[in-house]
Amino acid sequence: MKSTTQAPYARVKHFLKDGLASGQWVPGDQMPSEAELVAQFAVSRMTVGRALRELQAEGLVTRVQGVGSFAAHLSRVSSTLTIRDLHDEIVARGHTHQANVVLSRAEKAGASLAAQLGLKSGAPVFHTLIVHSENGVPLQCEDRYVNPACAPDYLQTDFQKTTPTQYLLTVAPLWEAQYSIEAGSPTAQEAQLLGIGAHDPCLIVVRRTINRGVPITLARLVHPGTRYQISGAFKP
Amino acid sequence: MKSTTQAPYARVKHFLKDGLASGQWVPGDQMPSEAELVAQFAVSRMTVGRALRELQAEGLVTRVQGVGSFAAHLSRVSSTLTIRDLHDEIVARGHTHQANVVLSRAEKAGASLAAQLGLKSGAPVFHTLIVHSENGVPLQCEDRYVNPACAPDYLQTDFQKTTPTQYLLTVAPLWEAQYSIEAGSPTAQEAQLLGIGAHDPCLIVVRRTINRGVPITLARLVHPGTRYQISGAFKP
DNA sequence: TAGTGGTCTAGACCACAGC
DNA sequence: CTGTGGTCTAGACCACTAC
Known part of the structure; x- marks a missing residue:
């Protein structure tokens, strides 16, 4: 043609x-x-x-x-928001990605967390806290809980080489996700890990992923407002 | 069926x-x-x-x-981000929307602004600054520049009744938009208009709209981080 | 050459809305 | 009833890829 x-x-x-x-x-x-x-x-x-x-x-x-x-009435203008894996995003820019694993262990789920992952309160969950850096500059603090039933080998993953997102995509294709994007302040620990002030604005993405009705993971992604932005375009 | x-x-x-x-x-x-x-x-x-x-x-x-x-390789997970008109969004929640027009006038475009709107430096542009409130609480500070060639009657619009987005959709269907979403601090004026502290985190959306290759409008939408979030879902 | 997707046709039956 | 969209068929031609 x-x-x-x-x-x-x-x-x-x-x-x-x-x-x-x-x-x-x-x-x-x-x-x-x-x-x-x-x-x-x-x-x-x-x-x-x-x-x-x-x-x-x-x-x-x-x-x-x-x-x-x-x-059509275009009062709602919809765009395509692409949530790329951070590693890919950084590499695509020609920069180097580094992951610093702060925490990686099994914990007992509190009531709220258990409810969001479809577990019973007190059931074990995997918890990781990883700081992702681009060319040595902290870009994202990834606080993630994972349903062990969906990814039993999660904690054995080498997160220096494979991001949690990449790993979880291999064990369960991503079929449904809910997200919210907001601006807020980091926790004291997040501020320290990201090397920013306690009151510096951060872009916070909270994402819950579900596969075939089973919640897989709940992630809180905190980005320094001055270093990260989400951009996109709407092109019919 | x-x-x-x-x-x-x-x-x-x-x-x-x-x-x-x-x-x-x-x-x-x-x-x-x-x-x-x-x-x-x-x-x-x-x-x-x-x-x-x-x-x-x-x-x-x-x-x-x-x-x-x-x-397909799902390393990029794309979702649909719906940018709804704020008026519709508030009304859909069963709340009342109020617009406070702080500024509405023609100005001369600076070099940067002129470039983004495809105008010559110093050419006239329309400038509006409107604070949108939900049930009396300021939710968004809308700082917008409009290409006069696309919407000559823009300043005659009653923004108490019609939001700029709604008006612009009538004069030119929205055919292309670029946006970025980031966290940042408000300007002193924005902080005052929104009734928040000078260092409170804000969700800032910058959007440029283009119709048939002609830039129509450039908007900076500042939302208090504690009062506004963008949410959505990915459902194949 | 064989297998793949990309596209088109001319007609068909159905469900639904409005008169 | 007519006009609308929703869908399907059986076959066809083409372009591209791999061998």
Whole structure:
């Protein structure tokens, strides 16, 4: 497929996208029906159907069976937030990554933690505290609890070579995650480990990962506000 | 389509998803070819093609023409970050939203700002500073610059009723955005407007919006760390 | 050459909404 | 009833990769 000769479904898709971008159809407007597009572009219904289905998946079009296709209301603009493994992220920048394992042991879960990992209060959990550095500068303090049932060999991992995220992806593909991102102050220990002041702003990501309904891990990732940011783009 | 009787393409898709979730295919493994799935499920190639194409769009499968389909490496886990309009977000929680317009005027753009908005240095830009409150509590300080060419009537908007985001969506659908999220301290003015201490951690989102290659607006959104967080989920 | 994915067609049946 | 989208089929041609 040459770049100058797009596939028919792509031509239909771009035609509709252009119309949306130029305001030809404003949110709520009814868009051409599949039959109209079939006639206009002299293609089969499968082809225009694919174009519309992909636009729907991208959130640009709303379709209702028996009614029609409509320009979507874009009051919610969704972007793609990519949570990369920190090791990959650092290496991709051409820098060196170093992990300092502060703590790695089994503990008894408190009530709150047990609830979040789907365990009974007092059940054993794995706990690691690792400081990740980029070119020697502390970038993230990773405080993580792991459900032993999902990763019995977790504590035997050499976290200097394999990040917990990488290891956990091998034992259980990541199929569901809840996260929250907020700004806050580090704990006294975190401030010391990261080499920052007790009141320096930090970007804190809390992430809970679940595989097939079973909670795997709960992580609190603390980053110095001056050294780390999350960035991304929204491109329809 | 009954919930107990899935569409064929969905059955194929779930079969492959289950296999990936259970580790039947680990990242890098070759998955069944279209022809094999056609035989196994007794469906047409279009149907298995759709299943595989959607899995590819979800980032779970990598496909290479002439080679095959493979379980994707999930080192990058992408989630969907939804940037909702703050007004909608507050109203959705059943709370009241109030906007306090601190500043609304035209200014001359400095070099850096002009560059980011694609203007000449010294060209006029619209500048608004609005404090958004939820149930009377300041939640966001919105410092925004707007390209006058894209929204000539911007300053005539009643920001008590319509947020800048809502207005800008009407004059130009949002087609591209770059954002960064970081933790930092507020400026002295922001601290005062938000009613927080000068060193309280804040979640700062900087967003630049572009429509059809033309920069529309640049916004700095400062939120008190104790009152605001971004949350979301990753669900394949 | 054989196997893979990428795409298209022409028609079909169904479910649903509105008149 | 008509018009809409939701889905499927059976076969086809092409481009690419590997051998």
